[in-house]
Amino acid sequence: MTKLNTFEQAVATYEPVLGLETHIELDTKTKMFCGCATTFGAEPNTQVCPVCLALPGALPVANRAAVEATIKIGLALNCTIASWTRFARKNYFYPDMPKNFQTSQYEEPLCEDGYVDVVVDGEVHRVEIERVHLEEDTGKTLHVGGTTGRIHGATESLVDYNRAGIPLVEIVTRPVPGTGALAPEVARAYTAELRDIVRSLGVSDVRMEQGSLRCDVNLSLNRPGEEWGTRTETKNVNSLRSVERAVRYEVRRQSALLDAGERIFQETRHFHEATGETSPGRSKEEATDYRYFPEPDLAVMEPSREWVEELRASLPELPRKRRERLQAEWSLGDKDMQSVVNADAVELIEATVAAGTTPSGAVKWWLGELSRRANESGEELAALAITPAQVAELQGMVDDGRLNDKLARQVIDGVLAGEGSPADVAAKRGLEVVSDTGALEAAVDEAIAANPAVADKIRGGTHAAAGVLIGAVMKATKGQADAGTVRQIILDKLS
């Protein structure tokens, strides 16, 4: 295989063009076209009926709540809502579709022509939305006989249709040129913004790790001034970090092929979480022949303008507005707020503040120590094994003088290691600031006795010399003393 270019080499020669397709599972109580429940984690094949199994004679009826949720998403993405729209059958044979077609939308999507603005490196990038349409999810397939449950090498598969028919919204961007070296960050920022918008609407829990938000990343490269290149489509990229890595990898891989005079094939690729690489998936040659046709079993939809305006009026505060409000409430500068957004920490900090700590305390931990830990372990901040309530508790202990920052970092070690709440960890590991003044006074006395010359200096009025004694006391107490208290005791004794 061709050696990869570095990302920097690649973007020095080629311009990436991005495209993103996102699937969002709505959290309606029932499926898209039948009354089956949509409870996550139910026993296999217990939430299926003649409609979602497509038994002969069964007739689908569209779920009003799913249509409303999709219109809301379209409105929040600045789309035009169709005044005439219908479903279509996308015909293909695959065991995860019991009907042998997926009910989707083709030429007449519910919403079209919108945009999302994302800020990367202080610059606004407008990502244009081509369409937002409504379709249904497929079943879940368990691959047996291969390695680690993958479809490759499997000898047979087991299918659970509980998920088949759950409403799925597909959001497709127009190609996004002009992002250059920022392409990975723009892709990530767009996905994060989309997730936050949909979450604010309350129509999906948009959990990437549970598959309720799934991302396909399209990418092509071209030399400046030349036509856009052939794109690849990387499937099922399931975290924000993976979106960024998938773009980065494809830029590096494609540029190396182009440098070697080879051509890029239009193909589906799979992203591998462990290595950050992509590999070819099934060939698209035959699969594109979906023979779409209008779904005759479902009535045409004509969303009235009154209905659309009613839904528009019901939209909650959207993330961009909310961020502006929070930035003011937290008294953060633009740069700091941008760091919070980039670290995906808005909700975490909001929840931490809500749990009873100051904004500056919450920002300090999430952007400082905890971001560092997340980077080290290659995790998302939200995936760390510490909750906003625990961070608030930790900062509360610092505010009360029970912990100093050094001890607090050790407490974080314990919380992340699953040893319990900050108070539990502090108790178990003996990590409390020594507030017993008797013990502190004894330590100060010892320090004075060991450093008579320094003590004389302080007696003579050179208070700055107290640092030496404070250091000695901190050492003696293994860092578990509050420096301010120690200083006060020293000065009291030597004045």
Added chain:
Amino acid sequence: MSTISREEVAHLARLARLEVTDDELDAFAGQLDVILQSMKTLAEVDTDGVQPTSHAVPLVNVFREDQPQPSLPRDAVLAGGPDTAEDRFRVPRILDEEA
């Protein structure tokens, strides 16, 4: 002249997962040709500005409320498939070896 070739009929049959013999390919190509010729005649009608009909009944906005209804018992569900295991439908290998 025939408007649909044997190869096109074979392609459609493959997409629909139908097994068709060589004799049938010839027969179906002939029959489909008659249908397509009839369509050609219809296509001569001036339909500018007329929305193609996809629904015979002039119904719009038929929705159901988001209220759960009972699903089928699992035994009944699984009875509809040729093979099951672990409360799931069991299906043959999906990808060919080389994929």
